[in-house]
Amino acid sequence: MPEQSVGVVVAPGVPPETAGLLRANAPLLVRIRSGWVPPAVPPEPPEPSRRGPSSVALLAATPVVLALMAVLLDSPAAPLGFVLLGGFVFVVLLKITSMSETPLRERPHARGVYEQARLYDGRYLLPEDFDEEAAAVLGRAQRAIGTVLRSHVNAEGLLDGARNAVLLPEQEWEIARLLAKLSALRAEHRALLARGVAPEVAAVVEPLERALAASEAAVVARVEALERYAAHVAAAERAYHARSQIEELRARLPRYEELLAESGADSLSVPEVERLAQDADQLERLLRRSVSSAHEAFRYLEG
Structure with a gap:
């Protein structure tokens, strides 16, 4: 990377709105050029299904769930404790997976930059050029x-x-x-x-x-x-x-x-x-x- 930083240079004729979008998203354009493809924008989910378990709620529930599992595992209802443990682990893993994905609110922007970058490929240059x-x-x-x-x-x-x-x-x-x-x-x-x-x-x-x-x-x-x-x-x-x-x-x-x-x-x-x-x-x-x-x-x- 050169010591003197230059921005994205866009060819004349690219619509001003698109040119501004490209100039403002050099890091995304570098990732796109390297082969990264942002996730497609999913259809808008219904309101109830849009709410996943929050990190704060999971942290707050963990001591309660562990205490309940300890009681159940030490009782005749031990199988129920294992079921509860498995369900809780599944919810935690689901939350971790969702955290590693591109946040839903960021997907439309990343996807928009990706689509404009593909559309105007060859009509902009990046600092790494x-x-x-x-x-x-x-x-x-x-x-x-x-x-x-x-x-x-x-x-x-x-x-x-x-x-x-x-x-x-x-x-x-x-x-x-x-x-x-x-x-x-x-x-x-x-x-x-x-x-x-x-x-x-x-x-x-x-x-x-x-x-x-x-x-x-x-x-x-x-x-x-x-x-x-x-x-x-x-x-x-x-x-x-x-x-x-x-x-x-x-x-x-x-x-x-x-x-x-x-x-x-x-x-x-x-x-x-x-x-x-x-x-x-x-x-x-x-x-x-x-x-x-x-x-x-x-x-x-x-x-």
């Missing part, structure tokens, strides 16, 4: 994408939010898919080398290693393009917040000016007011430049 190096690269891509999608400049429409919502998940899936394939090939290659390579095979191994390195470099280049885009968006985000704070301060200026005039210190206000206005203009220009740079970086992502 990535080796340590791949997980680190995927983590970089996910952080860059999160920076963009969670930004205020994206939510406020200063970026192309609709295209971001489509292109960035596609980029994440394609990067994750390639990294999973790269991880599998690297694992096979390392296993081959661990067994020892004959001199005749060494000439073939070297080009394969170059192919793995070139493929990794190409994926990393995609991630770096995402990171450049995210850096432009982060700059625009900082300018956006700074501009908002400046605008808030400008809105308060009349109250400060009024206070200065009433106190006879109004001559001190002119330079500060002018500087505040200049700062606001500079931040406005910075924000426009940052957003423009982000758009350029986005066009580069589209290829």
Whole structure:
């Protein structure tokens, strides 16, 4: 398991509700992939039969049953004591068996995850699909994408939010898919080398290693393009917040000016007011430049 933890990556096109279910159930998906099948959901039993013997009731009844058995076994009704003992043991074993099964209330959820996992098999990837190096690269891509999608400049429409919502998940899936394939090939290659390579095979191994390195470099280049885009968006985000704070301060200026005039210190206000206005203009220009740079970086992502 890689040190850098990544979550379940789901392909674009999977319904959002199903995608959320898969992302939230990585441990179940690992078990399902290993061959585990949750019990089918039984038909709803009638109300009386749904109540089994509780653990607390069994514990409370044990001393009473043992005392009664001791009395019966020491009396002419000894066979009845053996019957009572056998019945009690049967109930205890039944309770133990039921405790080892998947709880009834959990079966519909586990079964639902299982059915969606089978339905969308091949359209999601698990953390175990990535080796340590791949997980680190995927983590970089996910952080860059999160920076963009969670930004205020994206939510406020200063970026192309609709295209971001489509292109960035596609980029994440394609990067994750390639990294999973790269991880599998690297694992096979390392296993081959661990067994020892004959001199005749060494000439073939070297080009394969170059192919793995070139493929990794190409994926990393995609991630770096995402990171450049995210850096432009982060700059625009900082300018956006700074501009908002400046605008808030400008809105308060009349109250400060009024206070200065009433106190006879109004001559001190002119330079500060002018500087505040200049700062606001500079931040406005910075924000426009940052957003423009982000758009350029986005066009580069589209290829």
